[in-house]
Amino acid sequence: MSKFTQSPEDRLIARYFRPLATAPGAFGLIDDAAALTPPPGCDLVLTTDGVIAGVHFLADDPPDMVSRKVLRMNLSDLAAKGAKPLGFLLSVALPAAFGEAWLGAFAAGLAEDAARYGIALYGGDTDRTPGPISASIFAFGAVPRGKMVHRSTAQPGDCIVVTGTIGDAAIGLALRRDGTLGRRLGLSDVAAAELEGRYLLPQPRNALADAILQYASAAIDVSDGLAGDLDKLCRASSVAADIDVARVPFSDAARAAIAAEPGLRETALTGGDDYEIVLTVAPQNLAAFRAAAEAAGVATAETGRVQEGEGARFLQEGKALSFARASYSHF
Amino acid sequence: MSKFTQSPEDRLIARYFRPLATAPGAFGLIDDAAALTPPPGCDLVLTTDGVIAGVHFLADDPPDMVSRKVLRMNLSDLAAKGAKPLGFLLSVALPAAFGEAWLGAFAAGLAEDAARYGIALYGGDTDRTPGPISASIFAFGAVPRGKMVHRSTAQPGDCIVVTGTIGDAAIGLALRRDGTLGRRLGLSDVAAAELEGRYLLPQPRNALADAILQYASAAIDVSDGLAGDLDKLCRASSVAADIDVARVPFSDAARAAIAAEPGLRETALTGGDDYEIVLTVAPQNLAAFRAAAEAAGVATAETGRVQEGEGARFLQEGKALSFARASYSHF
Numbered sequence: 001m002s003k004f005t006q007s008p009e010d011r012l013i014a015r016y017f018r019p020l021a022t023a024p025g026a027f028g029l030i031d032d033a034a035a036l037t038p039p040p041g042c043d044l045v046l047t048t049d050g051v052i053a054g055v056h057f058l059a060d061d062p063p064d065m066v067s068r069k070v071l072r073m074n075l076s077d078l079a080a081k082g083a084k085p086l087g088f089l090l091s092v093a094l095p096a097a098f099g100e101a102w103l104g105a106f107a108a109g110l111a112e113d114a115a116r117y118g119i120a121l122y123g124g125d126t127d128r129t130p131g132p133i134s135a136s137i138f139a140f141g142a143v144p145r146g147k148m149v150h151r152s153t154a155q156p157g158d159c160i161v162v163t164g165t166i167g168d169a170a171i172g173l174a175l176r177r178d179g180t181l182g183r184r185l186g187l188s189d190v191a192a193a194e195l196e197g198r199y200l201l202p203q204p205r206n207a208l209a210d211a212i213l214q215y216a217s218a219a220i221d222v223s224d225g226l227a228g229d230l231d232k233l234c235r236a237s238s239v240a241a242d243i244d245v246a247r248v249p250f251s252d253a254a255r256a257a258i259a260a261e262p263g264l265r266e267t268a269l270t271g272g273d274d275y276e277i278v279l280t281v282a283p284q285n286l287a288a289f290r291a292a293a294e295a296a297g298v299a300t301a302e303t304g305r306v307q308e309g310e311g312a313r314f315l316q317e318g319k320a321l322s323f324a325r326a327s328y329s330h331f
Numbered sequence: 332m333s334k335f336t337q338s339p340e341d342r343l344i345a346r347y348f349r350p351l352a353t354a355p356g357a358f359g360l361i362d363d364a365a366a367l368t369p370p371p372g373c374d375l376v377l378t379t380d381g382v383i384a385g386v387h388f389l390a391d392d393p394p395d396m397v398s399r400k401v402l403r404m405n406l407s408d409l410a411a412k413g414a415k416p417l418g419f420l421l422s423v424a425l426p427a428a429f430g431e432a433w434l435g436a437f438a439a440g441l442a443e444d445a446a447r448y449g450i451a452l453y454g455g456d457t458d459r460t461p462g463p464i465s466a467s468i469f470a471f472g473a474v475p476r477g478k479m480v481h482r483s484t485a486q487p488g489d490c491i492v493v494t495g496t497i498g499d500a501a502i503g504l505a506l507r508r509d510g511t512l513g514r515r516l517g518l519s520d521v522a523a524a525e526l527e528g529r530y531l532l533p534q535p536r537n538a539l540a541d542a543i544l545q546y547a548s549a550a551i552d553v554s555d556g557l558a559g560d561l562d563k564l565c566r567a568s569s570v571a572a573d574i575d576v577a578r579v580p581f582s583d584a585a586r587a588a589i590a591a592e593p594g595l596r597e598t599a600l601t602g603g604d605d606y607e608i609v610l611t612v613a614p615q616n617l618a619a620f621r622a623a624a625e626a627a628g629v630a631t632a633e634t635g636r637v638q639e640g641e642g643a644r645f646l647q648e649g650k651a652l653s654f655a656r657a658s659y660s661h662f
Contacts, residue, residue, distance in 0.1 A: 007555075007559070010455075010563075025374070027481070027483075030482060030483065030563075030567050031412075031481055031482050031483070031567070032378060032408040032411050032412060032482070032552050033376045033377055033378035033408050033409065033411075033412045033414070033479070034376070034377045034378070035375070035376055035377075035412075035479040036374060036375045036376075036377055037374050037476060037477075038374075038375060039368035040579070042369075043356070043366045043367060043368050043369075044366070044367045044369060044375070045364045045365070045366055045367075045452050046364055046365045046366075046367060046454060046469075046471075047363060047364035047418045047420075047421060047454060048363070048421075048422050048423075048454060048455060048456050048469060049422075049456050050422050050456050050458065050467075052424060052458055052460050052461075053528040054461050055459065055460065055461070071419070077363040077364050078364065078366075081362075081363060081366075083364070087377075089377060089379040090379075090467055091379050091380075091381045091422070093381075093383060093465065100458045103612070119468050122377050123377060123378060123379060124379060125379050125380050125467065127381065127383055127387075128386065128388060129383050129386065129462055129465070130383075130385050130386070130462070130464045131383070131460060131461065131462015131463045132460070132461055134424065134460070134462070134465065136381075136422040136456065137471035138379060138420055138422075138468050140377075143366070145368060146368075147365070148366040150362055151357070151361065151362050151363070152358075152361065152362070155502075170505060200498060220363060221363050224338075228338070232361075235360070236361050260475075267563060271494050281500045318630070
């Protein structure tokens with residue numbers, strides 16, 4: 001009886017994205033909007049982050065890596081706030097040259113990570129664009145009411161802790177941009193692949209969210225470079241931080257690269273895309289926090305102390321480093 | 332003491348967007364994420380919609396119209412679900428050629444509408460792009476728990492009601508794309524400006540949200556064209572709809588355009604960007620709904636009935652119209 005058929009856009013959404021809409025309130029993505037019944041006694045933690053081809057990823061990166069990267073960038077923000085991820089909405093714009101196969105692989109990567117992190121797709125928006133591929137995610141999680149971990153609450157005397165390793169992604173991006181750099185640095189193929197992999201696919205520290213919620217006095221997601229992001233935490237908290245560069249956690253691969261080319265130390269400390277967390281912990285909570293982190297399988301390193309003052313200072317053999325560019329800025 | 336200064340990106344956010352972050356849980360946009368304490372007894376309604384220059388607006392549209400349009404597109408979704416808007420997050424990507432003045436005007440428009448609709452900015456993401464300007468908004472509102480109005484709950488026998496007027500924006504876009512069309516149609520400058528204005532700046536029906544919540548059996552935001560959107564509602568509800576085209580509400584300006592060029596009737600019925608609402612109401616609730624709509628200052632028109640069957644049918648003098656393209660699809 002009807003003169004209409006399902007639009008191509010609706011068909012693509014039904015085929016590739018509906019399987020990710022596993023929450024009852026997502027209504028199989030057939031409605032204008034989703035409904036979320038907030039977990040009792042909780043605040044919702046809201047964040048958004050996006051990627052643009054040529055800016056945040058390389059245009060020929062595998063589509064499943066692109067979708068997982070943008071989701072994980074958002075998950076990393078939730079982890080730093082001590083929040084348990086609940087779900088996300090997706091906005092994606094595709095050039096005409098990128099067809100259904102690209103979108104299918106993009107959705108498959110997203111489905112894999114949605115399952116891995118136990119979250120559902122609640123809605124989205126799919127467009128054609130005359131520009132490069134772009135994707136934005138709006139993610140939300142839950143914390144006990146009033147308990148979101150802030151940037152602005154570090155106290156003088158707190159220990160400064162960094163998760164995982166710093167600088168791998170920034171060095172990995174340099175390797176991807178310069179095909180002969182790895183050989184010039186004398187890196188093994190395995191080491192180069194490890195660094196490049198950290199750029200391609202972040203490893204957000206959501207396993208640590210409960211420990212952060214319980215023990216951190218302040219925390220920030222390291223996405224624009226450790227130096228700049230720690231400085232933001234300091235300024236928001238009206239404190240200073242002295243970081244002992246010798247105690248900043250570097251991977252063996254990053255150490256090898258920096259040993260061959262010392263200028264890469266600055267790349268590592270100020271480059272973006274780490275998706276680690278830098279947090280502050282009162283000294284009396286440090287042992288308990290580190291035990292919880294170890295139980296969660298996340299490496300942590302104590303790298304310095306919060307002081308009275310303003311801003312972050314990186315000390316090497318007692319001397320403050322001066323960086324050409326403290327952190328990534330789009331403007 | 333610090334070696335760092337505020338990044339240009341942080342400065343722009345502080346200057347232009349922080350004034351919109353009026354909710355306590357937005358933390359002045361200085362944190363990784365926002366916190367929202369959900370209103371007691373409510374579900375959150377979540378939606379996202381975005382715009383790309385050259386696709387959803389014209390590249391030389393005034394920036395304050397662009398920001399207000401994308402916000403209102405999202406507000407329209409919330410209105411159709413019976414939700415009270417609470418806040419939003421924004422993701423915006425700007426080409427290098429668009430400088431601070433553009434962003435300032437964009438933010439000023441957003442601030443005006445945020446105040447008008449009583450909502451706050453909770454966070455965002457600002458990027459440079461090698462592509463066209465784009466902006467996505469993630470908006471959230473509240474409904475009493477379990478009460479979100481769906482597409483999928485229309486019942487045979489329900490009345491079909493359309494708010495405002497249909498087709499103005501689609502005809503307005505045709506006028507903007509063809510500078511001589513208005514004269515060829517014999518439209519006055521005032522009529523042409525009225526139609527173009529409806530494309531430039533939607534008038535979402537949030538004033539009607541309470542009445543929709545109370546009386547609608549189902550509802551959908553008319554953003555991709557009345558014909559296609561009503562058809563979506565029908566398919567989601569497993570019902571049919573017979574619409575009397577003579578009762579579809581057209582503005583005087585749209586009527587004049589259609590009288591001069593009858594092909595524009597299809598443009599009006601299937602074109603996008605109306606940001607009206609088509610809803611179904613049980614006959615016994617129709618009078619109360621229409622009284623509530625009148626009290627809210629929103630015009631409504633009863634245009635047909637829900638039937639057993641599948642899909643929407645548009646009848647003119649008893650004959651079903653056949654459309655070349657039922658609704659807007661990006662793919």
